[in-house]
Amino acid sequence: MNVSRRSFLLTSGLLGLAGTGALSACGSGGSGGSGDGKELAFWIWAGAISEKVVDDVAASVASSVKITKSIIGGDFKQRLTTTLSSGQSVPDITGIKGEDMPSFLTQAGAFLDLNELGAKDIASSFAAAKYAAATTADGKQIGLPIDLGPTATYYREDAWAKAGLPTDPTAAGQLVATWDGWFQAAKTVKAATGATSVRNTTDVFAAALAQQPETFVTKAGAWAGDGTAVKKAWDLAVQSHTDGVSAGIYDSTGYNQALAASSIVGHVGPAWFGLDIASGAPDTSGKWRVTGTPGGPANIGGSFLALTTACRNPQAAFDYIKTLLTPENAAKSFTDASVFPATTAAYALPALTAGQDFYGGQATIEVFGPAAQALPTVYDDPNNAAIAAPYYTELSNVEGGKDPAAAWTDAVAAAKQVADRAGVK
Amino acid sequence: MRAARPLRRHWRSLVPHLVLWVGVVVALFPFYWSVVMATNTTRDIFSTPPKLVPGTHLLENLQNVFARIDFWGALGNTALVAVVTTGAVLTLDSLAAFAFSKFEFPGRRALFGLLLLLFMLPAQLSLIPQFIIMRELGFVGQLQALVLPAAANAFGVFWMRQYMSTSVPDEVLDAARMDGCGFFRQWWHVALPTTRPGLAFLAIFTFVAAWNDYVWPLIVLVNPNVQTLQTSLAQLNVSFGTDYSMVMAGALLAVIPIMVAFLFLSRWFVADGVAGALK
Amino acid sequence: MYLAIAPFFVLFGVFVLIPVCFSVWLSFQKYSVLGGIGASEFVGLRQFEFLVQDATFRRALFNTLVIWVLGTFPMLAMALVLAALINNVTRLKAFYRLAFFLPNVTSIVAVTLFFGALFSEQFGLVNQLLEAVGLTGVPWLSDPWAMKVVVAVLITWQWCGYNAILYLAGMQAIPGDVYEAAQLDGAGPVRAFFSITVPLLRPVILFTTVISTITTLQTFTEPQVLFGSNTAVNPNSGGPGQGALTMVLYFYQQAFNNNDYGYGAAIALGVFAVVLVFVVINFRLARAGEDS
Numbered sequence: 004m005n006v007s008r009r010s011f012l013l014t015s016g017l018l019g020l021a022g023t024g025a026l027s028a029c030g031s032g033g034s035g036g037s038g039d040g041k042e043l044a045f046w047i048w049a050g051a052i053s054e055k056v057v058d059d060v061a062a063s064v065a066s067s068v069k070i071t072k073s074i075i076g077g078d079f080k081q082r083l084t085t086t087l088s089s090g091q092s093v094p095d096i097t098g099i100k101g102e103d104m105p106s107f108l109t110q111a112g113a114f115l116d117l118n119e120l121g122a123k124d125i126a127s128s129f130a131a132a133k134y135a136a137a138t139t140a141d142g143k144q145i146g147l148p149i150d151l152g153p154t155a156t157y158y159r160e161d162a163w164a165k166a167g168l169p170t171d172p173t174a175a176g177q178l179v180a181t182w183d184g185w186f187q188a189a190k191t192v193k194a195a196t197g198a199t200s201v202r203n204t205t206d207v208f209a210a211a212l213a214q215q216p217e218t219f220v221t222k223a224g225a226w227a228g229d230g231t232a233v234k235k236a237w238d239l240a241v242q243s244h245t246d247g248v249s250a251g252i253y254d255s256t257g258y259n260q261a262l263a264a265s266s267i268v269g270h271v272g273p274a275w276f277g278l279d280i281a282s283g284a285p286d287t288s289g290k291w292r293v294t295g296t297p298g299g300p301a302n303i304g305g306s307f308l309a310l311t312t313a314c315r316n317p318q319a320a321f322d323y324i325k326t327l328l329t330p331e332n333a334a335k336s337f338t339d340a341s342v343f344p345a346t347t348a349a350y351a352l353p354a355l356t357a358g359q360d361f362y363g364g365q366a367t368i369e370v371f372g373p374a375a376q377a378l379p380t381v382y383d384d385p386n387n388a389a390i391a392a393p394y395y396t397e398l399s400n401v402e403g404g405k406d407p408a409a410a411w412t413d414a415v416a417a418a419k420q421v422a423d424r425a426g427v428k
Numbered sequence: 429m430r431a432a433r434p435l436r437r438h439w440r441s442l443v444p445h446l447v448l449w450v451g452v453v454v455a456l457f458p459f460y461w462s463v464v465m466a467t468n469t470t471r472d473i474f475s476t477p478p479k480l481v482p483g484t485h486l487l488e489n490l491q492n493v494f495a496r497i498d499f500w501g502a503l504g505n506t507a508l509v510a511v512v513t514t515g516a517v518l519t520l521d522s523l524a525a526f527a528f529s530k531f532e533f534p535g536r537r538a539l540f541g542l543l544l545l546l547f548m549l550p551a552q553l554s555l556i557p558q559f560i561i562m563r564e565l566g567f568v569g570q571l572q573a574l575v576l577p578a579a580a581n582a583f584g585v586f587w588m589r590q591y592m593s594t595s596v597p598d599e600v601l602d603a604a605r606m607d608g609c610g611f612f613r614q615w616w617h618v619a620l621p622t623t624r625p626g627l628a629f630l631a632i633f634t635f636v637a638a639w640n641d642y643v644w645p646l647i648v649l650v651n652p653n654v655q656t657l658q659t660s661l662a663q664l665n666v667s668f669g670t671d672y673s674m675v676m677a678g679a680l681l682a683v684i685p686i687m688v689a690f691l692f693l694s695r696w697f698v699a700d701g702v703a704g705a706l707k
Numbered sequence: 708m709y710l711a712i713a714p715f716f717v718l719f720g721v722f723v724l725i726p727v728c729f730s731v732w733l734s735f736q737k738y739s740v741l742g743g744i745g746a747s748e749f750v751g752l753r754q755f756e757f758l759v760q761d762a763t764f765r766r767a768l769f770n771t772l773v774i775w776v777l778g779t780f781p782m783l784a785m786a787l788v789l790a791a792l793i794n795n796v797t798r799l800k801a802f803y804r805l806a807f808f809l810p811n812v813t814s815i816v817a818v819t820l821f822f823g824a825l826f827s828e829q830f831g832l833v834n835q836l837l838e839a840v841g842l843t844g845v846p847w848l849s850d851p852w853a854m855k856v857v858v859a860v861l862i863t864w865q866w867c868g869y870n871a872i873l874y875l876a877g878m879q880a881i882p883g884d885v886y887e888a889a890q891l892d893g894a895g896p897v898r899a900f901f902s903i904t905v906p907l908l909r910p911v912i913l914f915t916t917v918i919s920t921i922t923t924l925q926t927f928t929e930p931q932v933l934f935g936s937n938t939a940v941n942p943n944s945g946g947p948g949q950g951a952l953t954m955v956l957y958f959y960q961q962a963f964n965n966n967d968y969g970y971g972a973a974i975a976l977g978v979f980a981v982v983l984v985f986v987v988i989n990f991r992l993a994r995a996g997e998d999s
Contacts, residue, residue: 073653075652075663076662077659078935085559085647091563091568254846257848393763400851403948420760424967444792447788451803455806456809458818461832474830526711539712553727554723554729556730557726576718579718580715657814661817662935675824679817683817687813690808
């Protein structure tokens with residue numbers, strides 16, 4: 004050993020001491036307390052909202068509060084739940100993903116009721132169905148919606164032209180007004196170009212499921228995982244496989260490649276998915292169009308901003324998130340980050356009404372705007388996310404060659420088990 | 429015939445080297461490939477045919493890494509945790525091991541048996557309660573939460589006990605006792621100097637384990653401003669995974685410190701340490 | 708004396724002993740994360756009832772066992788051969804040891820990121836090579852079997868050298884005259900390997916098999932990082948079709964995604980039981996081998 008024993012141990016001992024000191028010094032400033040704190044911690048994930056808007060608004064209030072934004076990667080829900088359950092390092096302001104909202108509604112005690120801070124007065128400025136998704140049964144409002152994901156049919160204008168289908172969004176919309184119509188069109192495209200019209204069966208499943216007012220668990224709390232609503236969505240998903248219009252791709256690089264190679268020329272999904280297509284295959288810019296969803300609009304995703312009970316300055320925090328979501332700022336978020344506003348007044352602003360180059364100059368708001376206003380109010384049970392998992396797994400197995408009927412039986416059995424565990428009757 | 433013999437012998441001695449070199453290439457290729465990826469743009473590596481030689485975009489990729497995660501902060505946290513954990517493990521484990529290997533005291537066998545039993549339990553069995561305990565202690569989201577459980581390293585006690593029972597000479601201990609040395613002075617003056625290779629192995633082993641730990645930091649480090657290299661890397665991948673070059677640059681940078689440390693200390697780790705393990 | 712072992716045992720008690728007992732207690736509870744211990748409800752054996760009926764856990768068990776078989780036995784065989792080769796050469800010994808050990812000190816997260824890029828389906832080097840020689844690419848990250856192969860390859864790459872070094876240390880302890888005697892009897896190097904080296908190394912082989920079994924049955928990081936960026940489904944669901952959902956990943960998902968601590972604890976105990984069974988099998992096989 005080159006280092007002598009003494010210095011070795013001495014060093015490690017000293018480092019140990021220094022370390023203990025430094026470790027305790029690292030502790031974050033305690034959470035909790037209400038009132039007029041001067042610092043607010045804000046947790047959000049990449050792409051939830053325009054970071055520029057977040058920073059600009061923070062700068063404008065910097066004289067009264069300092070807002071520290073943290074971009075959290077990984078599983079946001081897990082991170083937030085863990086923090087809330089530990090009561091330590093709890094942020095003052097946090098984003099909540101739409102699919103996680105039902106489970107956070109059951110933990111409403113960890114969040115401030117925004118109605119007490121003035122949410123009531125601005126409630127009507129948000130898309131009603133989305134705003135209602137953050138309201139508890141007893142009327143507490145725990146989040147303001149940032150964005151939503153009205154669904155639409157995406158299609159490649161050039162592929163449709165090649166297949167002899169109408170490429171104008173209005174005419175195309177009439178063609179795909181029903182799921183039958185969409186399958187017909189997709190099969191025609193497949194025959195003419197060999198290309199598929201959706202990434203995988205689970206996309207069809209998600210879109211069709213979102214159209215149902217109740218899914219795996221009814222509003223009354225009853226098990227419905229084998230009910231008609233779920234079965235209908237399942238059958239449509241399976242059909243996209245049996246009809247050969249699903250590409251059966253599950254990894255993102257593979258998907259980007261397929262988009263770039265024009266072997267996938269369509270999609271059925273939410274407004275925010277357009278960004279995934281645009282960033283995955285930038286070279287296809289100008290060739291895409293959007294039109295209505297087969298079977299009518301639905302919502303997938305879209306997030307919220309919430310304040311935790313650990314918030315050190317509730318009023319300043321509420322004013323801050325309110326400002327982030329004004330029509331003007333929502334429109335900026337749309338321009339910067341393709342976040343489709345939940346603030347409906349933003350739809351009339353130039354940022355949204357302008358034609359978009361990626362869609363060959365089409366003003367996509369003409370599709371998404373009316374869809375956003377016509378969203379069905381759905382009941383999303385807190386257990387839905389966990390119960391849904393087996394269906395997604397089995398759908399991907401179907402695309403791997405599993406018999407659809409057997410897959411359905413397995414999915415229902417596995418989902419029922421999850422539901423039983425969660426106490427769903 | 430006569431001429432063929434040395435040739436054949438030569439050939440014979442070459443075959444193992446050839447096979448070993450194939451192994452070396454397989455073992456080291458991912459490192460090379462990560463260098464290639466980290467020094468090119470994502471577009472370059474995903475082109476057909478792919479680029480197979482290092483490029484010139486390393487700085488740009490690194491800048492992207494620094495813009496997206498607090499790399500140096502995470503590096504500092506990781507180093508701090510690894511050093512403190514190692515120091516604690518060396519001290520506590522060698523003390524306990526010394527007592528177990530050279531002294532008789534009531535309860536010795538029972539305590540050691542308990543240690544052995546719990547050593548075999550899988551780590552995840554205690555993850556949930558550990559989290560709850562950290563919550564009660566107020567350490568969730570802080571680095572103490574990483575150090576404390578890691579300092580209770582049963583492996584180190586076994587290892588050092590094994591090492592001490594064979595390499596600390598009883599005669600010297602007896603002599604020290606005659607001179608009036610107490611337990612701690614015997615530990616300091618006799619036990620530690622004679623078990624340096626064992627300590628060194630334990631130190632590197634603990635350091636590497638602490639540096640590379642992932643599951644526990646993933647659970648307990650809820651504070652986005654207090655992260656380790658591993659959790660930061662994973663976040664980088666999840667949030668910006670499509671930029672492979674950038675992710676690779678981060679991964680590469682994160683493994684370099686441990687590689688350098690390993691290369692310097694490798695003779696302890698590879699040769700003496702492992703040989704000692706089999707005594 | 709007690710002063711010497713006290714610090715260790717205090718830490719050990721608080722962070723290992725109590726948690727293990729606590730875990731056992733939890734597995735009989737329906738635990739409310741926000742309510743805390745006071746709000747938990749005793750449910751008897753219900754969590755274990757769920758566990759034995761849980762198709763997802765069975766899938767995770769199956770996946771884990773496949774990964775164990777693919778990731779342990781070829782790896783140990785290769786390690787043994789590598790060790791024998793290193794033992795036979797005179798030059799570059801230290802270099803080989805170092806090169807083969809390097810993968811083991813690299814963090815699993817970084818290694819997984821490296822391999823994720825290598826096995827990427829459309830652009831990954833592996834598929835590009837396959838296609839260059841006229842084969843078709845394999846959907847490494849979405850086919851349930853290929854996914855397990857990737858995880859096993861990762862494990863093999865990371866642990867092969869480590870085990871080779873252990874074997875090598877064992878081989879160096881075998882006295883040279885045993886080989887000389889065999890050589891006089893006319894045994895070639897291959898026969899010497901099977902009739903001398905392998906039998907004499909049996910304790911080391913058993914040791915490495917047990918350690919590899921324990922670690923491989925607890926595989927977590929590889930699938931978690933490899934499929935964590937697939938945001939279409941739950942990032943901890945183990946990839947498409949849950950093809951790489953391992954037992955510990957399922958534990959993590961239930962405990963820390965769904966916050967079901969009670970069920971999580973039951974899964975952890977299930978994992979422990981599985982590990983125990985396979986370790987016992989290892990020992991049994993080793994003993995049977997000794998008797999024959």
